[in-house]
Amino acid sequence: MDNLLEGIEPVLLMGPGPSCVYPTVFNALAKPTIGHLDPYFIKIMDGIKARLQHLLKTDNRLTIPVSGTGSAGMESAFVNMVEPGNEVLIISNGVFGMRMQDVAARLGAVVDTLEFPWGTPVSVKAVQAKLAAREYRLVAVVHAETSTGVCNPVREIGALVKETPALYLVDGVTSLGGMEIALDDWGIDVFYSGTQKCVSCPPGLAPLSLSEAAAAKLTGRKTKVPNWYLDLTMIANYWEGKTRAYHHTAPINMLYGLYQALGMILEEGAEAVFQRHRQTHRALVAGLERLGLAMLVEAPFRLPMLNSVKVPDGVDEAAVRAALLNDHRIEIGAGLGPLAGKIWRIGLMGHTARSENVEKLLVALESVLQG
Amino acid sequence: MDNLLEGIEPVLLMGPGPSCVYPTVFNALAKPTIGHLDPYFIKIMDGIKARLQHLLKTDNRLTIPVSGTGSAGMESAFVNMVEPGNEVLIISNGVFGMRMQDVAARLGAVVDTLEFPWGTPVSVKAVQAKLAAREYRLVAVVHAETSTGVCNPVREIGALVKETPALYLVDGVTSLGGMEIALDDWGIDVFYSGTQKCVSCPPGLAPLSLSEAAAAKLTGRKTKVPNWYLDLTMIANYWEGKTRAYHHTAPINMLYGLYQALGMILEEGAEAVFQRHRQTHRALVAGLERLGLAMLVEAPFRLPMLNSVKVPDGVDEAAVRAALLNDHRIEIGAGLGPLAGKIWRIGLMGHTARSENVEKLLVALESVLQG
Numbered sequence: 084m085d086n087l088l089e090g091i092e093p094v095l096l097m098g099p100g101p102s103c104v105y106p107t108v109f110n111a112l113a114k115p116t117i118g119h120l121d122p123y124f125i126k127i128m129d130g131i132k133a134r135l136q137h138l139l140k141t142d143n144r145l146t147i148p149v150s151g152t153g154s155a156g157m158e159s160a161f162v163n164m165v166e167p168g169n170e171v172l173i174i175s176n177g178v179f180g181m182r183m184q185d186v187a188a189r190l191g192a193v194v195d196t197l198e199f200p201w202g203t204p205v206s207v208k209a210v211q212a213k214l215a216a217r218e219y220r221l222v223a224v225v226h227a228e229t230s231t232g233v234c235n236p237v238r239e240i241g242a243l244v245k246e247t248p249a250l251y252l253v254d255g256v257t258s259l260g261g262m263e264i265a266l267d268d269w270g271i272d273v274f275y276s277g278t279q280k281c282v283s284c285p286p287g288l289a290p291l292s293l294s295e296a297a298a299a300k301l302t303g304r305k306t307k308v309p310n311w312y313l314d315l316t317m318i319a320n321y322w323e324g325k326t327r328a329y330h331h332t333a334p335i336n337m338l339y340g341l342y343q344a345l346g347m348i349l350e351e352g353a354e355a356v357f358q359r360h361r362q363t364h365r366a367l368v369a370g371l372e373r374l375g376l377a378m379l380v381e382a383p384f385r386l387p388m389l390n391s392v393k394v395p396d397g398v399d400e401a402a403v404r405a406a407l408l409n410d411h412r413i414e415i416g417a418g419l420g421p422l423a424g425k426i427w428r429i430g431l432m433g434h435t436a437r438s439e440n441v442e443k444l445l446v447a448l449e450s451v452l453q454g
Numbered sequence: 455m456d457n458l459l460e461g462i463e464p465v466l467l468m469g470p471g472p473s474c475v476y477p478t479v480f481n482a483l484a485k486p487t488i489g490h491l492d493p494y495f496i497k498i499m500d501g502i503k504a505r506l507q508h509l510l511k512t513d514n515r516l517t518i519p520v521s522g523t524g525s526a527g528m529e530s531a532f533v534n535m536v537e538p539g540n541e542v543l544i545i546s547n548g549v550f551g552m553r554m555q556d557v558a559a560r561l562g563a564v565v566d567t568l569e570f571p572w573g574t575p576v577s578v579k580a581v582q583a584k585l586a587a588r589e590y591r592l593v594a595v596v597h598a599e600t601s602t603g604v605c606n607p608v609r610e611i612g613a614l615v616k617e618t619p620a621l622y623l624v625d626g627v628t629s630l631g632g633m634e635i636a637l638d639d640w641g642i643d644v645f646y647s648g649t650q651k652c653v654s655c656p657p658g659l660a661p662l663s664l665s666e667a668a669a670a671k672l673t674g675r676k677t678k679v680p681n682w683y684l685d686l687t688m689i690a691n692y693w694e695g696k697t698r699a700y701h702h703t704a705p706i707n708m709l710y711g712l713y714q715a716l717g718m719i720l721e722e723g724a725e726a727v728f729q730r731h732r733q734t735h736r737a738l739v740a741g742l743e744r745l746g747l748a749m750l751v752e753a754p755f756r757l758p759m760l761n762s763v764k765v766p767d768g769v770d771e772a773a774v775r776a777a778l779l780n781d782h783r784i785e786i787g788a789g790l791g792p793l794a795g796k797i798w799r800i801g802l803m804g805h806t807a808r809s810e811n812v813e814k815l816l817v818a819l820e821s822v823l824q825g
Contacts, residue, residue, distance in 0.1 A: 084717055087494075088713060091710075104487050116467065116474075119657070121779070123461070130456075130458050151522045151683060152702050154682070154701075155522065157682075185682055186682040279703055286703040286706055310529065310533075311556055331523050334656065343457075419700075
């Protein structure tokens with residue numbers, strides 16, 4: 084029988100995710116499957132929780148990986164925190180802010196939005212004015228907006244939300260593992276991420292953490308969570324209850340991979356990993372500018388792990404990406420929504436964030452552009 | 455740093471799932487991650503779809519793996535097919551029938567149930583009477599009830615549902631890959647399964663298939679699917695649309711594993727695999743009876759892949775399972791709900807269904823019982 088897997092050729096993954104996976108994570112994925120109720124597996128679950136708490140700088144009891152991709156983390160955060168009629172403020176400046184609006188509205192939230200042009204950061208002053216004008220149950224923002232490469236001031240927004248009765252929700256899909264996140268210090272109540280960005284594990288899991296205030300909202304709900312699969316009141320029993328009661332079968336081998344990937348970050352040292360992201364980012368930007376290319380986002384607001392580059396006039400952006408993939412085995416990403424056709428998105432996420440990868444891309448891109 | 459993964463010792467997985475994984479599937483999981491929009495990955499997606507269609511005996515266009523475990527398949531089936539107020543009949547004789555009631559009710563369905571004692575099959579006559587008395591939008595039943603080891607007559611029920619306007623939903627989490635399923639012939643409109651039972655891939659994906667009638671219900675919805683992550687109207691664009699529009703990042707390496715596991719079944723031949731399940735089941739039952747043990751389910755209604763054995767009076771069932779795991783590295787399952795403490799559940803699923811495994815278990819069980 085035909086086996087397409089034999090034809091997979093490695094790609095240098097420099098798009099918006101998935102990123103290059105640590106080789107030891109592939110080994111972890113291939114470890115023997117054991118039972119999801121096996122006492123040894125429970126130990127590994129506890130290990131994942133401890134590693135996540137460390138990386139997120141939190142003591143949150145409910146710190147677990149949701150059994151789905153980063154978008155399942157978003158779904159899980161909203162479906163557990165929102166009840167019909169709850170007033171929710173979504174601060175939005177890209178695709179993932181928009182996605183949060185859609186997710187929350189489907190769940191019956193009364194969604195108010197505060198929008199900023201794509202490619203620019205959230206204005207803290209505007210948030211302050213918005214919060215002064217109305218009371219919300221939940222305020223949500225994306226930390227690292229993958230669609231534009233903008234870093235939002237989640238710490239400063241957190242200080243404002245703390246002065247209100249609202250819970251504070253942060254999407255850390257692209258930031259986790261690539262830059263500092265401090266849930267407890269920054270007053271973040273609800274946090275979720277993915278594994279395929281700066282954690283450098285394949286996609287399939289969504290680390291999630293709830294503060295005590297968020298956990299209280301969960302247990303105090305008037306209505307059942309309208310999603311059995313993602314109901315954290317039941318999932319919590321499996322991840323931290325005394326009985327470890329079965330809810331759904333955990334994605335065992337993916338969890339091995341996450342455990343290993345988090346171990347790689349903590350072994351190198353989180354701050355060293357973040358610095359590696361910043362250094363490769365600076366080298367990439369300098370190299371792109373030498374090639375005559377311009378960045379979409381102004382310097383102070385740029386993410387290290389997601390670099391949006393303007394497509395020069397007259398250049399067929401899709402042809403450039405295809406040539407990079409086919410002739411150089413390098414993947415970079417396209418623009419989304421209003422930025423489709425106008426930017427490339429170059430990822431320096433996790434294991435991808437190495438100076439030799441920056442070099443390879445710059446050489447290949449120069450050759451393709453001169454093509 | 456401590457690495458718990460190094461201490462994982464293989465276990466012979468003879469519980470209700472996960473089952474033993476084909477060694478080539480572990481290799482597949484460890485293949486290099488490529489992009490979820492990479493044309494080569496799209497080919498692999500098409501390959502998975504074709505293999506699933508073959509195994510499910512269906513031409514359904516919308517035949518895809520959902521990015522979550524089997525329970526996400528259940529959630530996905532109901533959340534896409536049910537709108538608030540829809541009348542749904544759930545036929546139930548175990549944990550997974552009960553779970554369907556909970557899932558559907560949370561979504562606003564008007565749930566009617568037809569229940570049968572745990573350990574006995576669904577009565578086709580009773581279903582006929584129920585369907586004659588009232589009209590439903592959806593009728594749902596579990597094919598292989600993992601909590602009891604009962605096989606339900608899904609083909610016969612399908613013939614009855616066909617005479618009504620209802621869509622017919624079948625949970626095939628434990629049956630897929632271990633016994634015949636013929637979606638088109640049997641009139642099944644909505645089907646989902648998992649990967650960690652008879653497909654012998656680790657948990658993490660949920661194969662799902664919708665008939666044309668189910669797809670029409672989906673596109674004709676009056677309300678948005680109240681679950682962004684599992685919204686099949688959008689996921690379909692990624693799996694089969696012309697543009698292959700990004701929805702969420704697919705769990706790439708898990709999909710490699712599923713592709714490979716399906717290949718193993720089709721290479722051996724589905725009918726040969728089913729026969730291997732029946733043969734090992736007969737050998738197991740004969741061996742258990744030689745040990746003086748009795749089966750929960752009467753012979754005509756037994757599943758080959760999930761064998762419920764009564765715990766003899768005076769035996770500490772948990773101690774037996776612990777001894778099997780600790781001293782023999784064999785996992786079997788406990789009873790759930792009203793059957794907790796009363797039965798063991800012995801799985802012969804997929805790669806586990808080998809006569810040498812039956813032998814190992816019988817020898818170990820005899821030794822433990824003689825203590």
